[in-house]
Amino acid sequence: MREDVEMPRPLDKLPKAHLHLHFTGSMRHGTLIELAREQGVHLPDALEQDWPPKLRATDERGWFRFQRLYDIARSVLRRPEDVGRLLLEAAQDEAREGSRWLEIQVDPSGYAQRFGGLTETLELVLDAAGRASGATGVGIAVIVAANRTRHPLDARTLARLAAQYSDRGVVGFGLSNDERRARARDFDHAFRIAKRAGLLAVPHGGELLGAGSVAECVDDLDADRVGHGVRAAESPRLMERLADRQITCEVCPLSNVGLGVAERPEDVPLRRLFEAGVPIALGADDPLLFGARLLPQYELAREVYGFDDAELAELARQSIRSSAAPESVKKEVLSEIDAWLAAPA
Known part of the structure; x- marks a missing residue:
């Protein structure tokens, strides 16, 4: 190797924040297998020997299969210690990949019957998150998440619950869930409740539907960030609005490929959004179903989208700036990103 060729950093x-990770989907595959065997839960081949599953959710049947696998995975989390284990392992995985801040998304409704109610479930998650962080x-x-496939009144209940815990880690x-099943505007009341409590509005949009879905999240829900949002690249005017208002898109490239939103990693418009000035926070979405955590998303940015180290550092900065981390944490991590870039390659 020539001595004057620098190795990439x-x-x-690279210090970074992970802002798009779902609770159940963050589980390690090995943990899923172990808990399923302990509890006598039969796993389909797609979650065992054929893992990661081959998915395509651009039609109703494909989304149903994706949701079915997700529900099976959720069913193995039955005890408070399972929740603690999931969050500790997720935090360990984040630390190994350079994450300094994690915002994990959970719908307490999916576990409420198992753990004694919505409030009890959220408290269980928050307590486990605190231990894992320590x-x-x-x-x-x-992040408390409502489900598009349920009634908007359920979303209001969750928004009120989230607001009550805004000083406890929410x-x-x-x-x-499937954005084709309900309009964003149907949930505007719930998001007003959350915003009044000082919470960030972070709805999914622009994944299975086009730029109009992203625009609805911005216009009707006053989104601070948009989960996925990649279809915003179909509208130069919308990208300009997102850039002007610094509304972040939580882009999850390997999830987009896994669900058929993009045929190949090369087709995810990460570079187009970045060059339009849209803030980006790379995310893994559901590593349990897509087979990749956060670090491979950054590796794609380098290897497929051609991001150099300065641009990768800017992606990491954008993830930190877009987070809800305390200002002192943001300042510290941003200085560490600068140090990573200043160090010899």
Whole structure:
């Protein structure tokens, strides 16, 4: 190797924030297998020997299969210690990949019957997140997410719950699941409740539907960030609005490919959004189903989208700036990103 050719800086040493990670989907595959065997839960081949599953959710049947696998995975989390284990392992994985701050998204409704109610479930998650943060040094906050496939009144209940815990580690309110099933504007009341409590509005949009879905999140829900948002690249005018208002898109490239939103990693418009000035926070979405955590998303940015180290450092900065981390944490991590870039390659 020529001595004057610099090696790229190690991406696992680049400090960053992870802002798009779902609770159940953050589980390690090995943990899923172990808990399923302990509890006698039969796992389909797609979650065992054929893992990661081959998915395509651009049609109703494909989304149903994706949701079915997700529900099976959720079913193995039955005890408070399972929740604690999931969050500790997620935090360990984040620390190993250079994450300094994690915002993990959970819909307490999915566990309420198992753990004694919505409030009890959220408290269980928050307590486990606090322990995991203390054990790993990764800052962890929680986003409470409503489900688009349920009634908007359920979303209001969750928004009120999230607001009650805004001083206990809940930093945002989201809206997930199949965006084709309900309009963002149907949930505007819930998001007003969350915003009044000082929570970030972080709905999903622009994944399975186009730029109009992103625009609805911005116009009707006053989104601070948009989960995915990649379809905004279909509208130069919308990208300009997002850039002007500094509304972040939480882009999850390997999730987009896994669900058929993009045929190949090369087709995810990460570079187009970045060059339009749209803030970006790379995310993994559901590593349990897509087979990749946060670090491979940054590796894609380097290897497929051609981001150099200065641009990768800017992606990391944007993830930190877009987070709900305390200002002191943001300042510290931003200085560490500068140090990563200043160090010899």
